[in-house]
Amino acid sequence: MSKDIRIKKGLNINLVGAAEQTTSKAVLSNVYAINLNDFHGIMPKMLVKEGASVKAGEPLFYNKDVEEMKFVSPVAGELVEIVRGARRKILTLKISANKSGEVVEHSTLNLASATAEDVKSQLLLSGCWSFIKQRPYDVVANPEVAPKAIFISGYTTAPLAADLDYVLKGKEKELQAAVTALATLTSGNVHVSVGGSNSPLSGLSGVTEHKVAGPHPAGLVGTQINKIDPVNKGEVVWTVNAQDLVIIGELLLTGKFNAQRTIALAGSAVKSPKYYTTTIGAEISTFLYGSGVSIENFRVINGDVLTGSKTSPEGYLGFYNNTVSVIPEGDDYELFGWNKPVFNKISSTRAMTFSWLSPNKKYDLTTNTNGEHRAFVVTGAYEKVFPLDIYPMQLLKACMIKDLDEMEQLGLYEVAPEDFALTEFICISKQPHQQIIREGLDLLQKEIG
Amino acid sequence: MGLKNTLHNLKEKYKGKKMAPAFNAIHTFLYLPNETTHSGSHVRAADDLKRTMNTVIMALVPVLLFGMFNAGYQHYSAINGFPADFSLLNDFLTWDNFLIGVTTVLPLVIVSYVIGLAVEFVFAVIKGHEVEEGYLVTGMLVPLIVPIDTPLWMLAIAVIFGVVIGKEVFGGTGMNILNPALTIRAFLFFAYPTWMSGDKVWVHEAVERAGTADAISGETILGQLAQNTDASYSISDMFFGFIPGSVGETSTFLILLGGLFLIFTKIASWRIMLSAVIGALTMGLIFNGVVSADWISEGSKFYGLMSFEFWQHLLVGGLAFGIVYMATDPVTGSQTNKGKWYYGFFIGFISVLIRVFNPAYPEGVFLAILLMNVFAPTIDHYVVQANVKRRLKRSKKATA
Numbered sequence: 001m002s003k004d005i006r007i008k009k010g011l012n013i014n015l016v017g018a019a020e021q022t023t024s025k026a027v028l029s030n031v032y033a034i035n036l037n038d039f040h041g042i043m044p045k046m047l048v049k050e051g052a053s054v055k056a057g058e059p060l061f062y063n064k065d066v067e068e069m070k071f072v073s074p075v076a077g078e079l080v081e082i083v084r085g086a087r088r089k090i091l092t093l094k095i096s097a098n099k100s101g102e103v104v105e106h107s108t109l110n111l112a113s114a115t116a117e118d119v120k121s122q123l124l125l126s127g128c129w130s131f132i133k134q135r136p137y138d139v140v141a142n143p144e145v146a147p148k149a150i151f152i153s154g155y156t157t158a159p160l161a162a163d164l165d166y167v168l169k170g171k172e173k174e175l176q177a178a179v180t181a182l183a184t185l186t187s188g189n190v191h192v193s194v195g196g197s198n199s200p201l202s203g204l205s206g207v208t209e210h211k212v213a214g215p216h217p218a219g220l221v222g223t224q225i226n227k228i229d230p231v232n233k234g235e236v237v238w239t240v241n242a243q244d245l246v247i248i249g250e251l252l253l254t255g256k257f258n259a260q261r262t263i264a265l266a267g268s269a270v271k272s273p274k275y276y277t278t279t280i281g282a283e284i285s286t287f288l289y290g291s292g293v294s295i296e297n298f299r300v301i302n303g304d305v306l307t308g309s310k311t312s313p314e315g316y317l318g319f320y321n322n323t324v325s326v327i328p329e330g331d332d333y334e335l336f337g338w339n340k341p342v343f344n345k346i347s348s349t350r351a352m353t354f355s356w357l358s359p360n361k362k363y364d365l366t367t368n369t370n371g372e373h374r375a376f377v378v379t380g381a382y383e384k385v386f387p388l389d390i391y392p393m394q395l396l397k398a399c400m401i402k403d404l405d406e407m408e409q410l411g412l413y414e415v416a417p418e419d420f421a422l423t424e425f426i427c428i429s430k431q432p433h434q435q436i437i438r439e440g441l442d443l444l445q446k447e448i449g
Numbered sequence: 450m451g452l453k454n455t456l457h458n459l460k461e462k463y464k465g466k467k468m469a470p471a472f473n474a475i476h477t478f479l480y481l482p483n484e485t486t487h488s489g490s491h492v493r494a495a496d497d498l499k500r501t502m503n504t505v506i507m508a509l510v511p512v513l514l515f516g517m518f519n520a521g522y523q524h525y526s527a528i529n530g531f532p533a534d535f536s537l538l539n540d541f542l543t544w545d546n547f548l549i550g551v552t553t554v555l556p557l558v559i560v561s562y563v564i565g566l567a568v569e570f571v572f573a574v575i576k577g578h579e580v581e582e583g584y585l586v587t588g589m590l591v592p593l594i595v596p597i598d599t600p601l602w603m604l605a606i607a608v609i610f611g612v613v614i615g616k617e618v619f620g621g622t623g624m625n626i627l628n629p630a631l632t633i634r635a636f637l638f639f640a641y642p643t644w645m646s647g648d649k650v651w652v653h654e655a656v657e658r659a660g661t662a663d664a665i666s667g668e669t670i671l672g673q674l675a676q677n678t679d680a681s682y683s684i685s686d687m688f689f690g691f692i693p694g695s696v697g698e699t700s701t702f703l704i705l706l707g708g709l710f711l712i713f714t715k716i717a718s719w720r721i722m723l724s725a726v727i728g729a730l731t732m733g734l735i736f737n738g739v740v741s742a743d744w745i746s747e748g749s750k751f752y753g754l755m756s757f758e759f760w761q762h763l764l765v766g767g768l769a770f771g772i773v774y775m776a777t778d779p780v781t782g783s784q785t786n787k788g789k790w791y792y793g794f795f796i797g798f799i800s801v802l803i804r805v806f807n808p809a810y811p812e813g814v815f816l817a818i819l820l821m822n823v824f825a826p827t828i829d830h831y832v833v834q835a836n837v838k839r840r841l842k843r844s845k846k847a848t849a
C-alpha cells in the first residue's frame with residue numbers, strides 16, 4: 001500500500017553554496033563534545049566522572065526517566081570537562097580523544113530471529129536509541145510505548161542540506177539491517193520516503209516505500225507523516241534520520257558504535273563547499289578551515305539554515321546534524337530597506353520584491369531579519385507554504401495563549417518545530433514560529449504527558 | 450557612513466529608555482534595522498510589515514491624486530456647469546482643479562497622519578512597545594472616505610476616537626476587532642450626520658454658499674436615486690469617477706487597477722474581493738427581480754434604488770473602494786481562506802441591502818464591513834471547527 005506523495009504547497013529556498021559532491025576526510029579532532037541541548041527534554045544522570053577515560057560507545061550518562069536509555073561517547077578518550085550552566089544544569093560534555101581507538105564491543109544480533117525485546121535492549125544499551133525520536137512532542141522516543149508506525153525520510157528538500165542519495169551511497173547493508181530491526185518494534189509499518197528509485201533507501205525489504213515530490217517541506221518527515229498516516233491523539237509514531245540508520249545498522253551488524261558520518265559543509269561563506277567524513281561531536285574548525293571561509297563576518301549553523309542551531313568554528317558537530325551551513329551575518333543597516341525594490345532576497349509576495357521573476361535563481365541570504373517583530377497581521381500567507389492539514393496561524397496563536405484544549409484540537413500532536421520553519425521564514429511579522437511551537441509542545445507534554 | 454553610525458549610536462543610547470520606541474520608529478523608516486535571527490530559521494524572507502503596508506499605500510496613491518483633481522472639477526462644474534465636450538486634459542487635469550485638491554484634500558491627509566501617528570507614538574511610549582505600522586494605511590484611508598469639506602477639528606476628534614477606541618484599547622495593531630478607518634468614519638457619521646450626508650457636503654464650498662445667491666450643490670448618485678430621481682451621470686462618468694462623492698471613492702476604474710495591483714502583489718485577498726463583488730451583484734439582482742415582478746410600485750420610496758441596474762451598484766458610492774481597500778484588511782477580516790468567501794460575500798450582499806433600505810443615508814458599505822468585522826471571528830470559528838471535527842473523526846476511526 002505504497003502511496004505517492006506530491007506536495008504543491010511549499011517553497012524551495014535556493015541558496016548559493018551547495019556542497020559539491022566530493023568527499024574529503026576531515027582532520028581528526030582533538031576534542032569532541034556532546035551538547036545536551038540536542039536531546040530536548042532529557043534529564044541526564046552522569047555515569048562517568050570528570051577525568052575518567054572512556055571507550056568509544058561507552059555510556060556517558062543515562063536518561064533519569066528511563067534508566068536503560070544510555071547516551072554514549074562518540075570516541076575513545078578522556079572526559080575532560082562537564083560544562084554546567086545555571087543551577088548546575090549540564091550543558092556540554094567534552095571528551096579529549098586519544099589514539100587508542102578502543103571501542104565497546106556488543107554482541108551482534110541475529111536479525112532474522114531477534115525479538116522486539118532483543119532489539120530494544122540492544123539499542124538502549126548501545127546508545128543508538130537516542131537516534132529514535134517520537135511524535136508527539138518531538139523528543140527522544142519513550143521505549144515503553146510502542147509506535148503505530150515508524151517514518152524515515154530519504155528525500156532532502158531543505159536548503160543546502162546534505163543530499164541523502166549521495167551520503168548514503170554504498171550503505172545499503174547497514175540501512176537494511178536497521179530497518180529490519182526497527183520493524184520489530186512496531187505493529188504497524190516502517191514508512192520510507194524516497195525521491196526516486198536511485199535512492200539507496202529504495203528497494204529495502206520489509207518497509208512501505210513512498211515516492212515524494214514537490215518543493216520544501218516535502219522532504220520533512222512531518223509532512224510525510226501528515227500525508228501518509230497522521231498522528232491522532234493518544235498515538236505515537238517514531239522517526240529516525242536516514243543517515244542515523246547507518247550507525248544503528250553498523251552496530252547491529254558488527255556490535256560496534258561507529259559515530260562516523262558524512263556531512264555537507266555548505267553556504268555562501270564557504271570557499272569550497274563539499275562533503276566531509278567526520279565524527280559526531282567533532283570540532284567544526286577541523287573541516288571548516290579545510291574548505292576555507294571567504295568572509296570575516298559569518299555565522300556557523302549546526303544543521304540547515306531553516307532549523308539548525310547557531311554555533312561557531314570553535315563549536316562541535318551536533319548529534320543529529322549532517323549539514324553545517326555557513327552564511328554571512330546580516331547585522332548591518334540598509335538604507336530604505338523596507339520600501340526599495342528588492343532583487344537579492346527571497347520573498348513569497350510581489351510587493352516590490354522580484355524573486356518571483358526567477359524561481360531558479362540562487363540567492364545569498366544573510367541572517368538579517370529584514371524587519372522587526374510585530375503582531376500577527378497578514379493572513380493566508382502561511383497556508384501557501386504549509387502543506388499539512390492544519391491551520392498554522394491558529395495553532396501558533398493557541399500555543400501563544402497556552403490554550404491546551406485548542407492546541408490539542410488543532411493538531412499540535414502531529415507537528416515538530418521544524419514543520420514551522422517555512423512559515424517562520426516567510427513571516428511578515430517576524431514571529432519566532434519554531435520557538436512558539438517548541439514551547440507549546442513542552443507545555444502539552446508537561447500538562448498531559 | 451556617517452549618518453548610519455550616528456543613528457546607531459543614538460539607538461544604543463536610547464535602548465531601554467522610555468523614548469526608545471519613538472526613536473526606533475523614526476530610525477527604522479530610514480534604515481532597515483541591523484537585527485539578526487537568533488534561533489529557528491536563520492534566514493528570513495524580504496518582506497516585513499512596513500513593506501506590506503507601503504504596498505497598500507502605493508495602490509492608494511492614484512486614487513488620492515484623482516480625488517484631488519476631482520475636488521476641483523466638481524467644484525468648478527457646480528459653479529459653471531459641466532463642460533459640454535469633456536476633455537480629460539483641458540477640463541479635468543488642470544492646475545486650477547489640482548489647486549483646489551491641494552487646499553482641501555492635503556490638509557485632511559496631514560491631519561489624519563499627524564493626529565493618528567501622535568496617538569500611536571504616545572501609546573507606544575506609555576506601553577513600551579514598538580510603534581507598529583498599521584496606521585500607515587489607516588491614515589491614508591481616512592481622508593479618502595470622508596466628504597471633502599469635513600472640518601479638520603472634526604476629523605482630528607474622530608481620528609483620536611478611532612485609534613484609541615478602535616485599536617489601542619484592544620492592544621494595538623493586529624489585535625483590533627473593527628477596522629480603525631471605518632471606526633473613524635462611523636464616529637463622524639453618527640456624531641456629525643449633517644456633515645456626512647445630504648446634497649451639500651460632496652462639493653467644495655457647497656456648505657458655505659448654502660442660502661446665498663451663489664449657492665451650489667452636488668448630490669451623489671445614490672442621493673438622487675434615493676429620492677427616486679434618475680441618476681444624471683453617464684455610465685462612463687461613473688466608471689471613471691467624474692462624479693461627486695467622498696474624496697477617494699469615485700473612480701471605480703482606478704480602484705479596480707489598485708485592486709488588481711494588490712492581488713498581483715499578493716498583499717490583499719482576491720477571495721474577499723471576488724466574493725464581495727458576487728455578493729453585491731446577487732443582492733442587486735434580487736432587487737431588480739423584485740421590480741420586474743411588479744412587487745413594488747413606482748411610487749415606493751425604494752423604487753429608485755431597487756430598479757437601479759444591479760451591476761451599476763459597483764460603480765457608484767463607496768462599494769468598490771470598500772471592497773478593495775477596507776474589506777481586505779487582514780486583521781479585522783476572516784483569517785481562513787474558506788471564511789474569506791463567506792465574509793466577502795456578505796459584505797457585498799449587505800452593502801447593497803443597506804444602501805436600498807436605509808432612507809436616511811443611502812450608503813451602507815462601511816456599516817456592512819463593520820458588521821462583518823464583528824462576525825468574522827464567528828465565521829472563522831466554524832471553518833476551524835470543521836478541521837477539528839475531521840481530526841476527531843480520524844482519531845475515532847483509528848481507535849475503533
